[in-house]
Amino acid sequence: MKATVSITAAGLKKACSQCNLLELCLPFGMDDTDLHRLDELVGARRKIKRQQPLYRSGDLFEAIYAIRTGSFKTDILLEDGREQVTGFQMTGEILGLDGISTELHSCNAVALEDSEVCVIPYAKLEELSRTVEGLQHQFHKVMSREIVRDHGVMMLLGSMRAEERLAAFLLNMSQRFTARGFSSAEFHLRMTREEIGSYLGLKLETVSRAFSRFQMEGLVAVQQKHIRILDGAGLKKLIQHHANMR
């Protein structure tokens, strides 16, 4: 095991019931009784340094992960070197669901900054969710939400033009920052233009140009990774009123 990975097993007796990420994470909507039963679920925490993988494509699947601090990207690599970023994940979000189907992970999960995750052994999750209805239901919702999210990305990639994609991306980030108690108008992106581009099916130059145009039009103020949304309504309009509609 890499030096960049550390495991803490001690002091997790109250992993979930005392966590302030509750409403964003797996335990959402569970009552106190159920919540305390959840505490036994989290086996350990794991710290991942920036740029380091939490898991890689092909790794044996044994656990899913809830992000406690930091953020990640997931991606798929093709033999010829092409990369497709399939998602960016923030605190409270769940990583590793791709591994259930074949018991091998099918993508890479890489930390975008120094991060920490809760390790949720999958066997234990299945076992516990057989008796804790709230957990079973919530887990299904998390998986379903991932499917719906992916369909949204397919919409982006298949039907929208470059600027629409970036606008949708910014609004999505804004909304997720808001849900975490941060400003909806001003935030710091943890990923590079190239990673954004890969996610949106664009080249980094196109992403950069779209940012510049948004800035020129007074929609956002961009300074490297620091983003300030000046006209959220304008961004929304960009997506809804397709220039080429007939």
Add this chain to the structure above:
Amino acid sequence: MKATVSITAAGLKKACSQCNLLELCLPFGMDDTDLHRLDELVGARRKIKRQQPLYRSGDLFEAIYAIRTGSFKTDILLEDGREQVTGFQMTGEILGLDGISTELHSCNAVALEDSEVCVIPYAKLEELSRTVEGLQHQFHKVMSREIVRDHGVMMLLGSMRAEERLAAFLLNMSQRFTARGFSSAEFHLRMTREEIGSYLGLKLETVSRAFSRFQMEGLVAVQQKHIRILDGAGLKKLIQHHANMR
């Protein structure tokens, strides 16, 4: 309820245990004991005529559906009329998983031909999967597989060129026909060029041109919706060796 929809509740006592779609469907990998308990799961069957919806975006989510005969597409419609097909589903595949997260369906499911589905009431599924481990696990696998599949589509849409996308699509269809005991080399597509295009993020003309080029190059024989794959290896090579790699 539309005249195009009919419900049969009788004679379903052995819905799953006597179904020949077993290995492709939800009961995959379950033993006989579990299998017989599954029979109580399928509430009814429903026939859907070609072009009719099984459910629509916004409909209340109450059940998932296993396709017994026929095939479907799922799509999302944007206000401005743009459509994104998010998937094509064949016998044994599960529809409706998108609805779990919000208890409303988030896409439309439309029959591509006269079809029949098994209605699996979701509440019953959750209840039964609390005692039948095999069902719980298999259901999770089905959801996870959907996530992995979606990531593959994101790869298509985000990183591949038109001909690569179509080649990947054809190989995927071929493989799924094979799994259902049909020829891997010769099959009948149920969807139009426009639907294929929407799924692959291309215009129908581009799909048509790519088909023509494949035909010219001796990779496939195309006659309208009837496809014969002449050089599967050639199609695979098309995907792997990206022309623009450096």
Add this chain to the structure above:
DNA sequence: TCTTCCGGTTGACATGGGTCAACGGTACAA
């Protein structure tokens, strides 16, 4: 059988985004 319409094909042309290249700023490491 004839008609109509829809889906598919093909051509000519337009354009959004990719490619290649140069350069500048920022952040991290020494």
Add this chain to the structure above:
DNA sequence: TTGTACCGTTGACCCATGTCAACCGGAAGA
């Protein structure tokens, strides 16, 4: 603090795919 590598920006040009239009053929209905 200085050096350096990475990241981001911008410009010029190009090409894959979209757009628009014409036409064809098969399927379904009169």
